[in-house]
Amino acid sequence: MSILPHSTPAAVPEGARPLGEGPFLAPGDQIDWHYRAPGWQPGDPSTISPMRVVRDDERGLVAWLAPGTLQEAQGSATGDRVRSIPLERRWLDHRTRIVEEWWGGGSLRIAPVGAAWSVCLFWKPADDGDWRFDGWYVNLENAHLRTDRDTYSSDHILDVWIAADRTVHLKDEDEVVAAISQGRLTREQAAQIERHAGAAIESFRSGEWPFDAEWIDWRPDPSWTIPALRGLDELRGA
Template identity: 80%
Template sequence: MSILPHSTPAAVPDGVRAMGEGPFLQPGDQIDWHYRKPGWQPGDASTITPMRVVRDDARGLVAWLAPGTLQEGQGTPAGERVRTVPLERRWLEPRTRIVEEWWGNGILRIAPAGAAWSVWLFWSEVSGPDWQFAGWYVNLENAHLRTDRDTYSSDHILDVEIEPDGRISLKDEDELVAAIAQGRLTREQAAQIERHADAAIESFHSGEWPFDPRWQAWRPDPSWTMPELTGLSDLRRP
C-alpha cells in the first residue's frame, strides 16, 4: 500500500483490508467510493460516489459511475464547489459537505490493488453501441482500503491525462504548487506524488491491465439502476 510520507492515512473504519483481498462484490453490486483528506475525522467533508461494480477480485476494483449520479461532495461554507475557489486560497478554505450531481457521460474507474492511482476511462460521445473513447485520466491517490461495501482513498492533487493516441500530459501542476505553499503538502510529499506519476505512466507504456484496450469496448448492463447514497437529503446543494 502506498501512503505519502509524514502524512496520516485517511481515517477509515475498523476492519478495513487492502484492495484485492476478499470477500469480493459481484457485478452490479453497489460500492461507495470515498475520497478523504489525511487525518479525516467524522463530520469532515469528503467525496463519496455510489457506483456499480464491474469487477472486484485480486487484481483490483473496476466500477461504473453513471451519468446523473448524486454524490456527496466538498464545498465551501458559502456553498461553492471547491474547484471554483480561486487557487490562491483553495487549500485554506474550510470545507463543508454538499450534494452534487455527476455531470457529463459516465466514467469507468479502475483501482489496481496496491497502486497509488486509479485509472478513469472517459467517453466524449455516447450513442447506442457507438461510444467515442476520449482517453484515460490517471487519478493519483493513496492505495485503496476496503470494507465490504466501501473503498477509501486520499487524493494526491496531481493527475495524468493520456489521450487516445497515447500523448501524455500532467494535470493540475499549479494546484500541487499551491498545495505546498498553503501547507496542504510538504515538498517531500509532492516529490513522491511526482514519482507516482512516473510509475503510472510506466504502467501505461507497459500495457498493464487497467489500460487494456478491451476496457474501451466495455458497456454498462442496461438493467442496472442508478445507485443511491444514503443521507444526501441532509446536505446542502451548491
Template identity: 65%
Template sequence: MIETIAHPTAPSAPEGARPAGAPPFLRPGAQIDWHYRRPGWTAGDASTIAPMRVVRDDPRGLVAWLAPGTVQEAQGAPDGRRIRTVPLERRWTERRIRIREEWWGNGILRIAPTGTPWSVWLFWSGEPWTFSGWYVNLENAHLRAGEATYSSDHVLDVWIDAAGHAQLKDEDELEEALVQGRIAPEEAAHIRRHAEAAIASFAAGDWPFDPAWRDWRPDPSWTTPTLADLPD
C-alpha cells in the same frame, strides 16, 4: 517496485479496514461507495463519495462504473460553491462543507489496481460512445470496509489522450498545495514519481490500460445507485 506514500497522507478509513485485493469481494452489479477523504478526516468533515456499480472486484483490483446523473457527495466552499471554484490561492485553506451534486458528465469507468497509488478513469463522449482517454488519478492505494472503498487524493494527475499522448495535469494545484501546507515537500516528490510510474504503466500496457476496457459497456439493467444519507 512502486514507492508508497507514508503517513500523514494515508487515507482515513473505518477501524478495521482491510487493504484492497483481500476478500470478501463484492459481486458485479453491487453498489460500492467510492470515498475520498483528506488525511486526518473525522466524522462530519467534507469528503467526496460516489455511489457506483461494481464491474469486477477481485485480488487484481476494483473496477466500478459511475453512471451519468449519479448524485454524489462533494466538497464545497462555505457559500455552497464547488471547491474547485475557489481561487487557487485559497483553495487549500478554505473551510470545506458537505454538498450534494449530480455527476454532470458522461459515465466513467474507474479501475483501482490493488496496492497501486493511482486509479485509472476511462472517459467517453457522444452517442455512440467515442473513447476520449485515460485520466490517472494519483491517490493512496485503497482500503476497504463493507460496501465502500477509501482513498486520499494526491492533487496531481495524468491525462493520456486516446492517441496515447500523456501529460501532467494540475501541476499548479500541487504547487499551491505545497505553499498552503496541504502537502509536504517530500510527499510532493513521491507524488511526482508516482506520476512517472503511472505513465510507465501505460507504456507497458498494464491491465488497467488494456484496450478491451475501451469497448466495455455497462449492463443496461443496472439502475443508478443512490447516495446514502450520512450522519452529521
C-alpha cells in the same frame, strides 16, 4: 499500501482491508467510493460516489460511475464546488459538505491492488448514440482500503491525462505548487507524488491491466439503475 511520508492516511473504519482481499462483491452490486483528506474526522467533508461494481477480485476494483449520479462532494463555504475557491486559498478556506450530480457521461474507474493511483476511462457523447473513447484520467491517490461496501482513498492533487491518441500530459501542476505553499503538501511529498505519476505512465506504456483494450470496449449493463447516495436526505437537510 502507498502512504505519503509525513502524512496521515484517510481515516477508515476499523477492520478495513486492502483491495484484492475478499470477500468480494458481485457485478452490479453497489460500492461507495470515498476520497477523504488526511486527518479526516467524522462530519468532515469528503467525496463519496455511489457506483456499480464491474469486477472485484485479486487484481483490484473496477466500478462504473453512471451519468446523473448524485454524490457527496466538497464545497466552498458558500456551498459552491470546491474549484470555485481561488487557487491562492484552495487549501486554506473552510470546506463544506454538498450534493452534486456527476457531470457529463459516465466513467469507468479501475483501482489496481497496491497502486498509488486509479484510472478513469472517459468517452465523448456522440449524436449517433455511439461511444467515442476520449482517454484515460489517472488519479494519483493512496492505495485503497475497503470494507464490504465502501472503498477509501486520499487524493494526491496531481493527475495524469492520457488522450486516446496516447499523448501524455500532467494535470494540476499549479495546484501542487499552491498546496505546498499552503501547507497541504511538503516538497518531499510532492516529489513522491511525481514518482507515482511516473510509475502510472510506465504502467500505461507497458500495456498493463488497467490500460487493457478490453476496457475501452466495455459497456455497462443496460439493466443497471443509478445507485443511491446513502444518507442523501440527511445531507440535503444539513
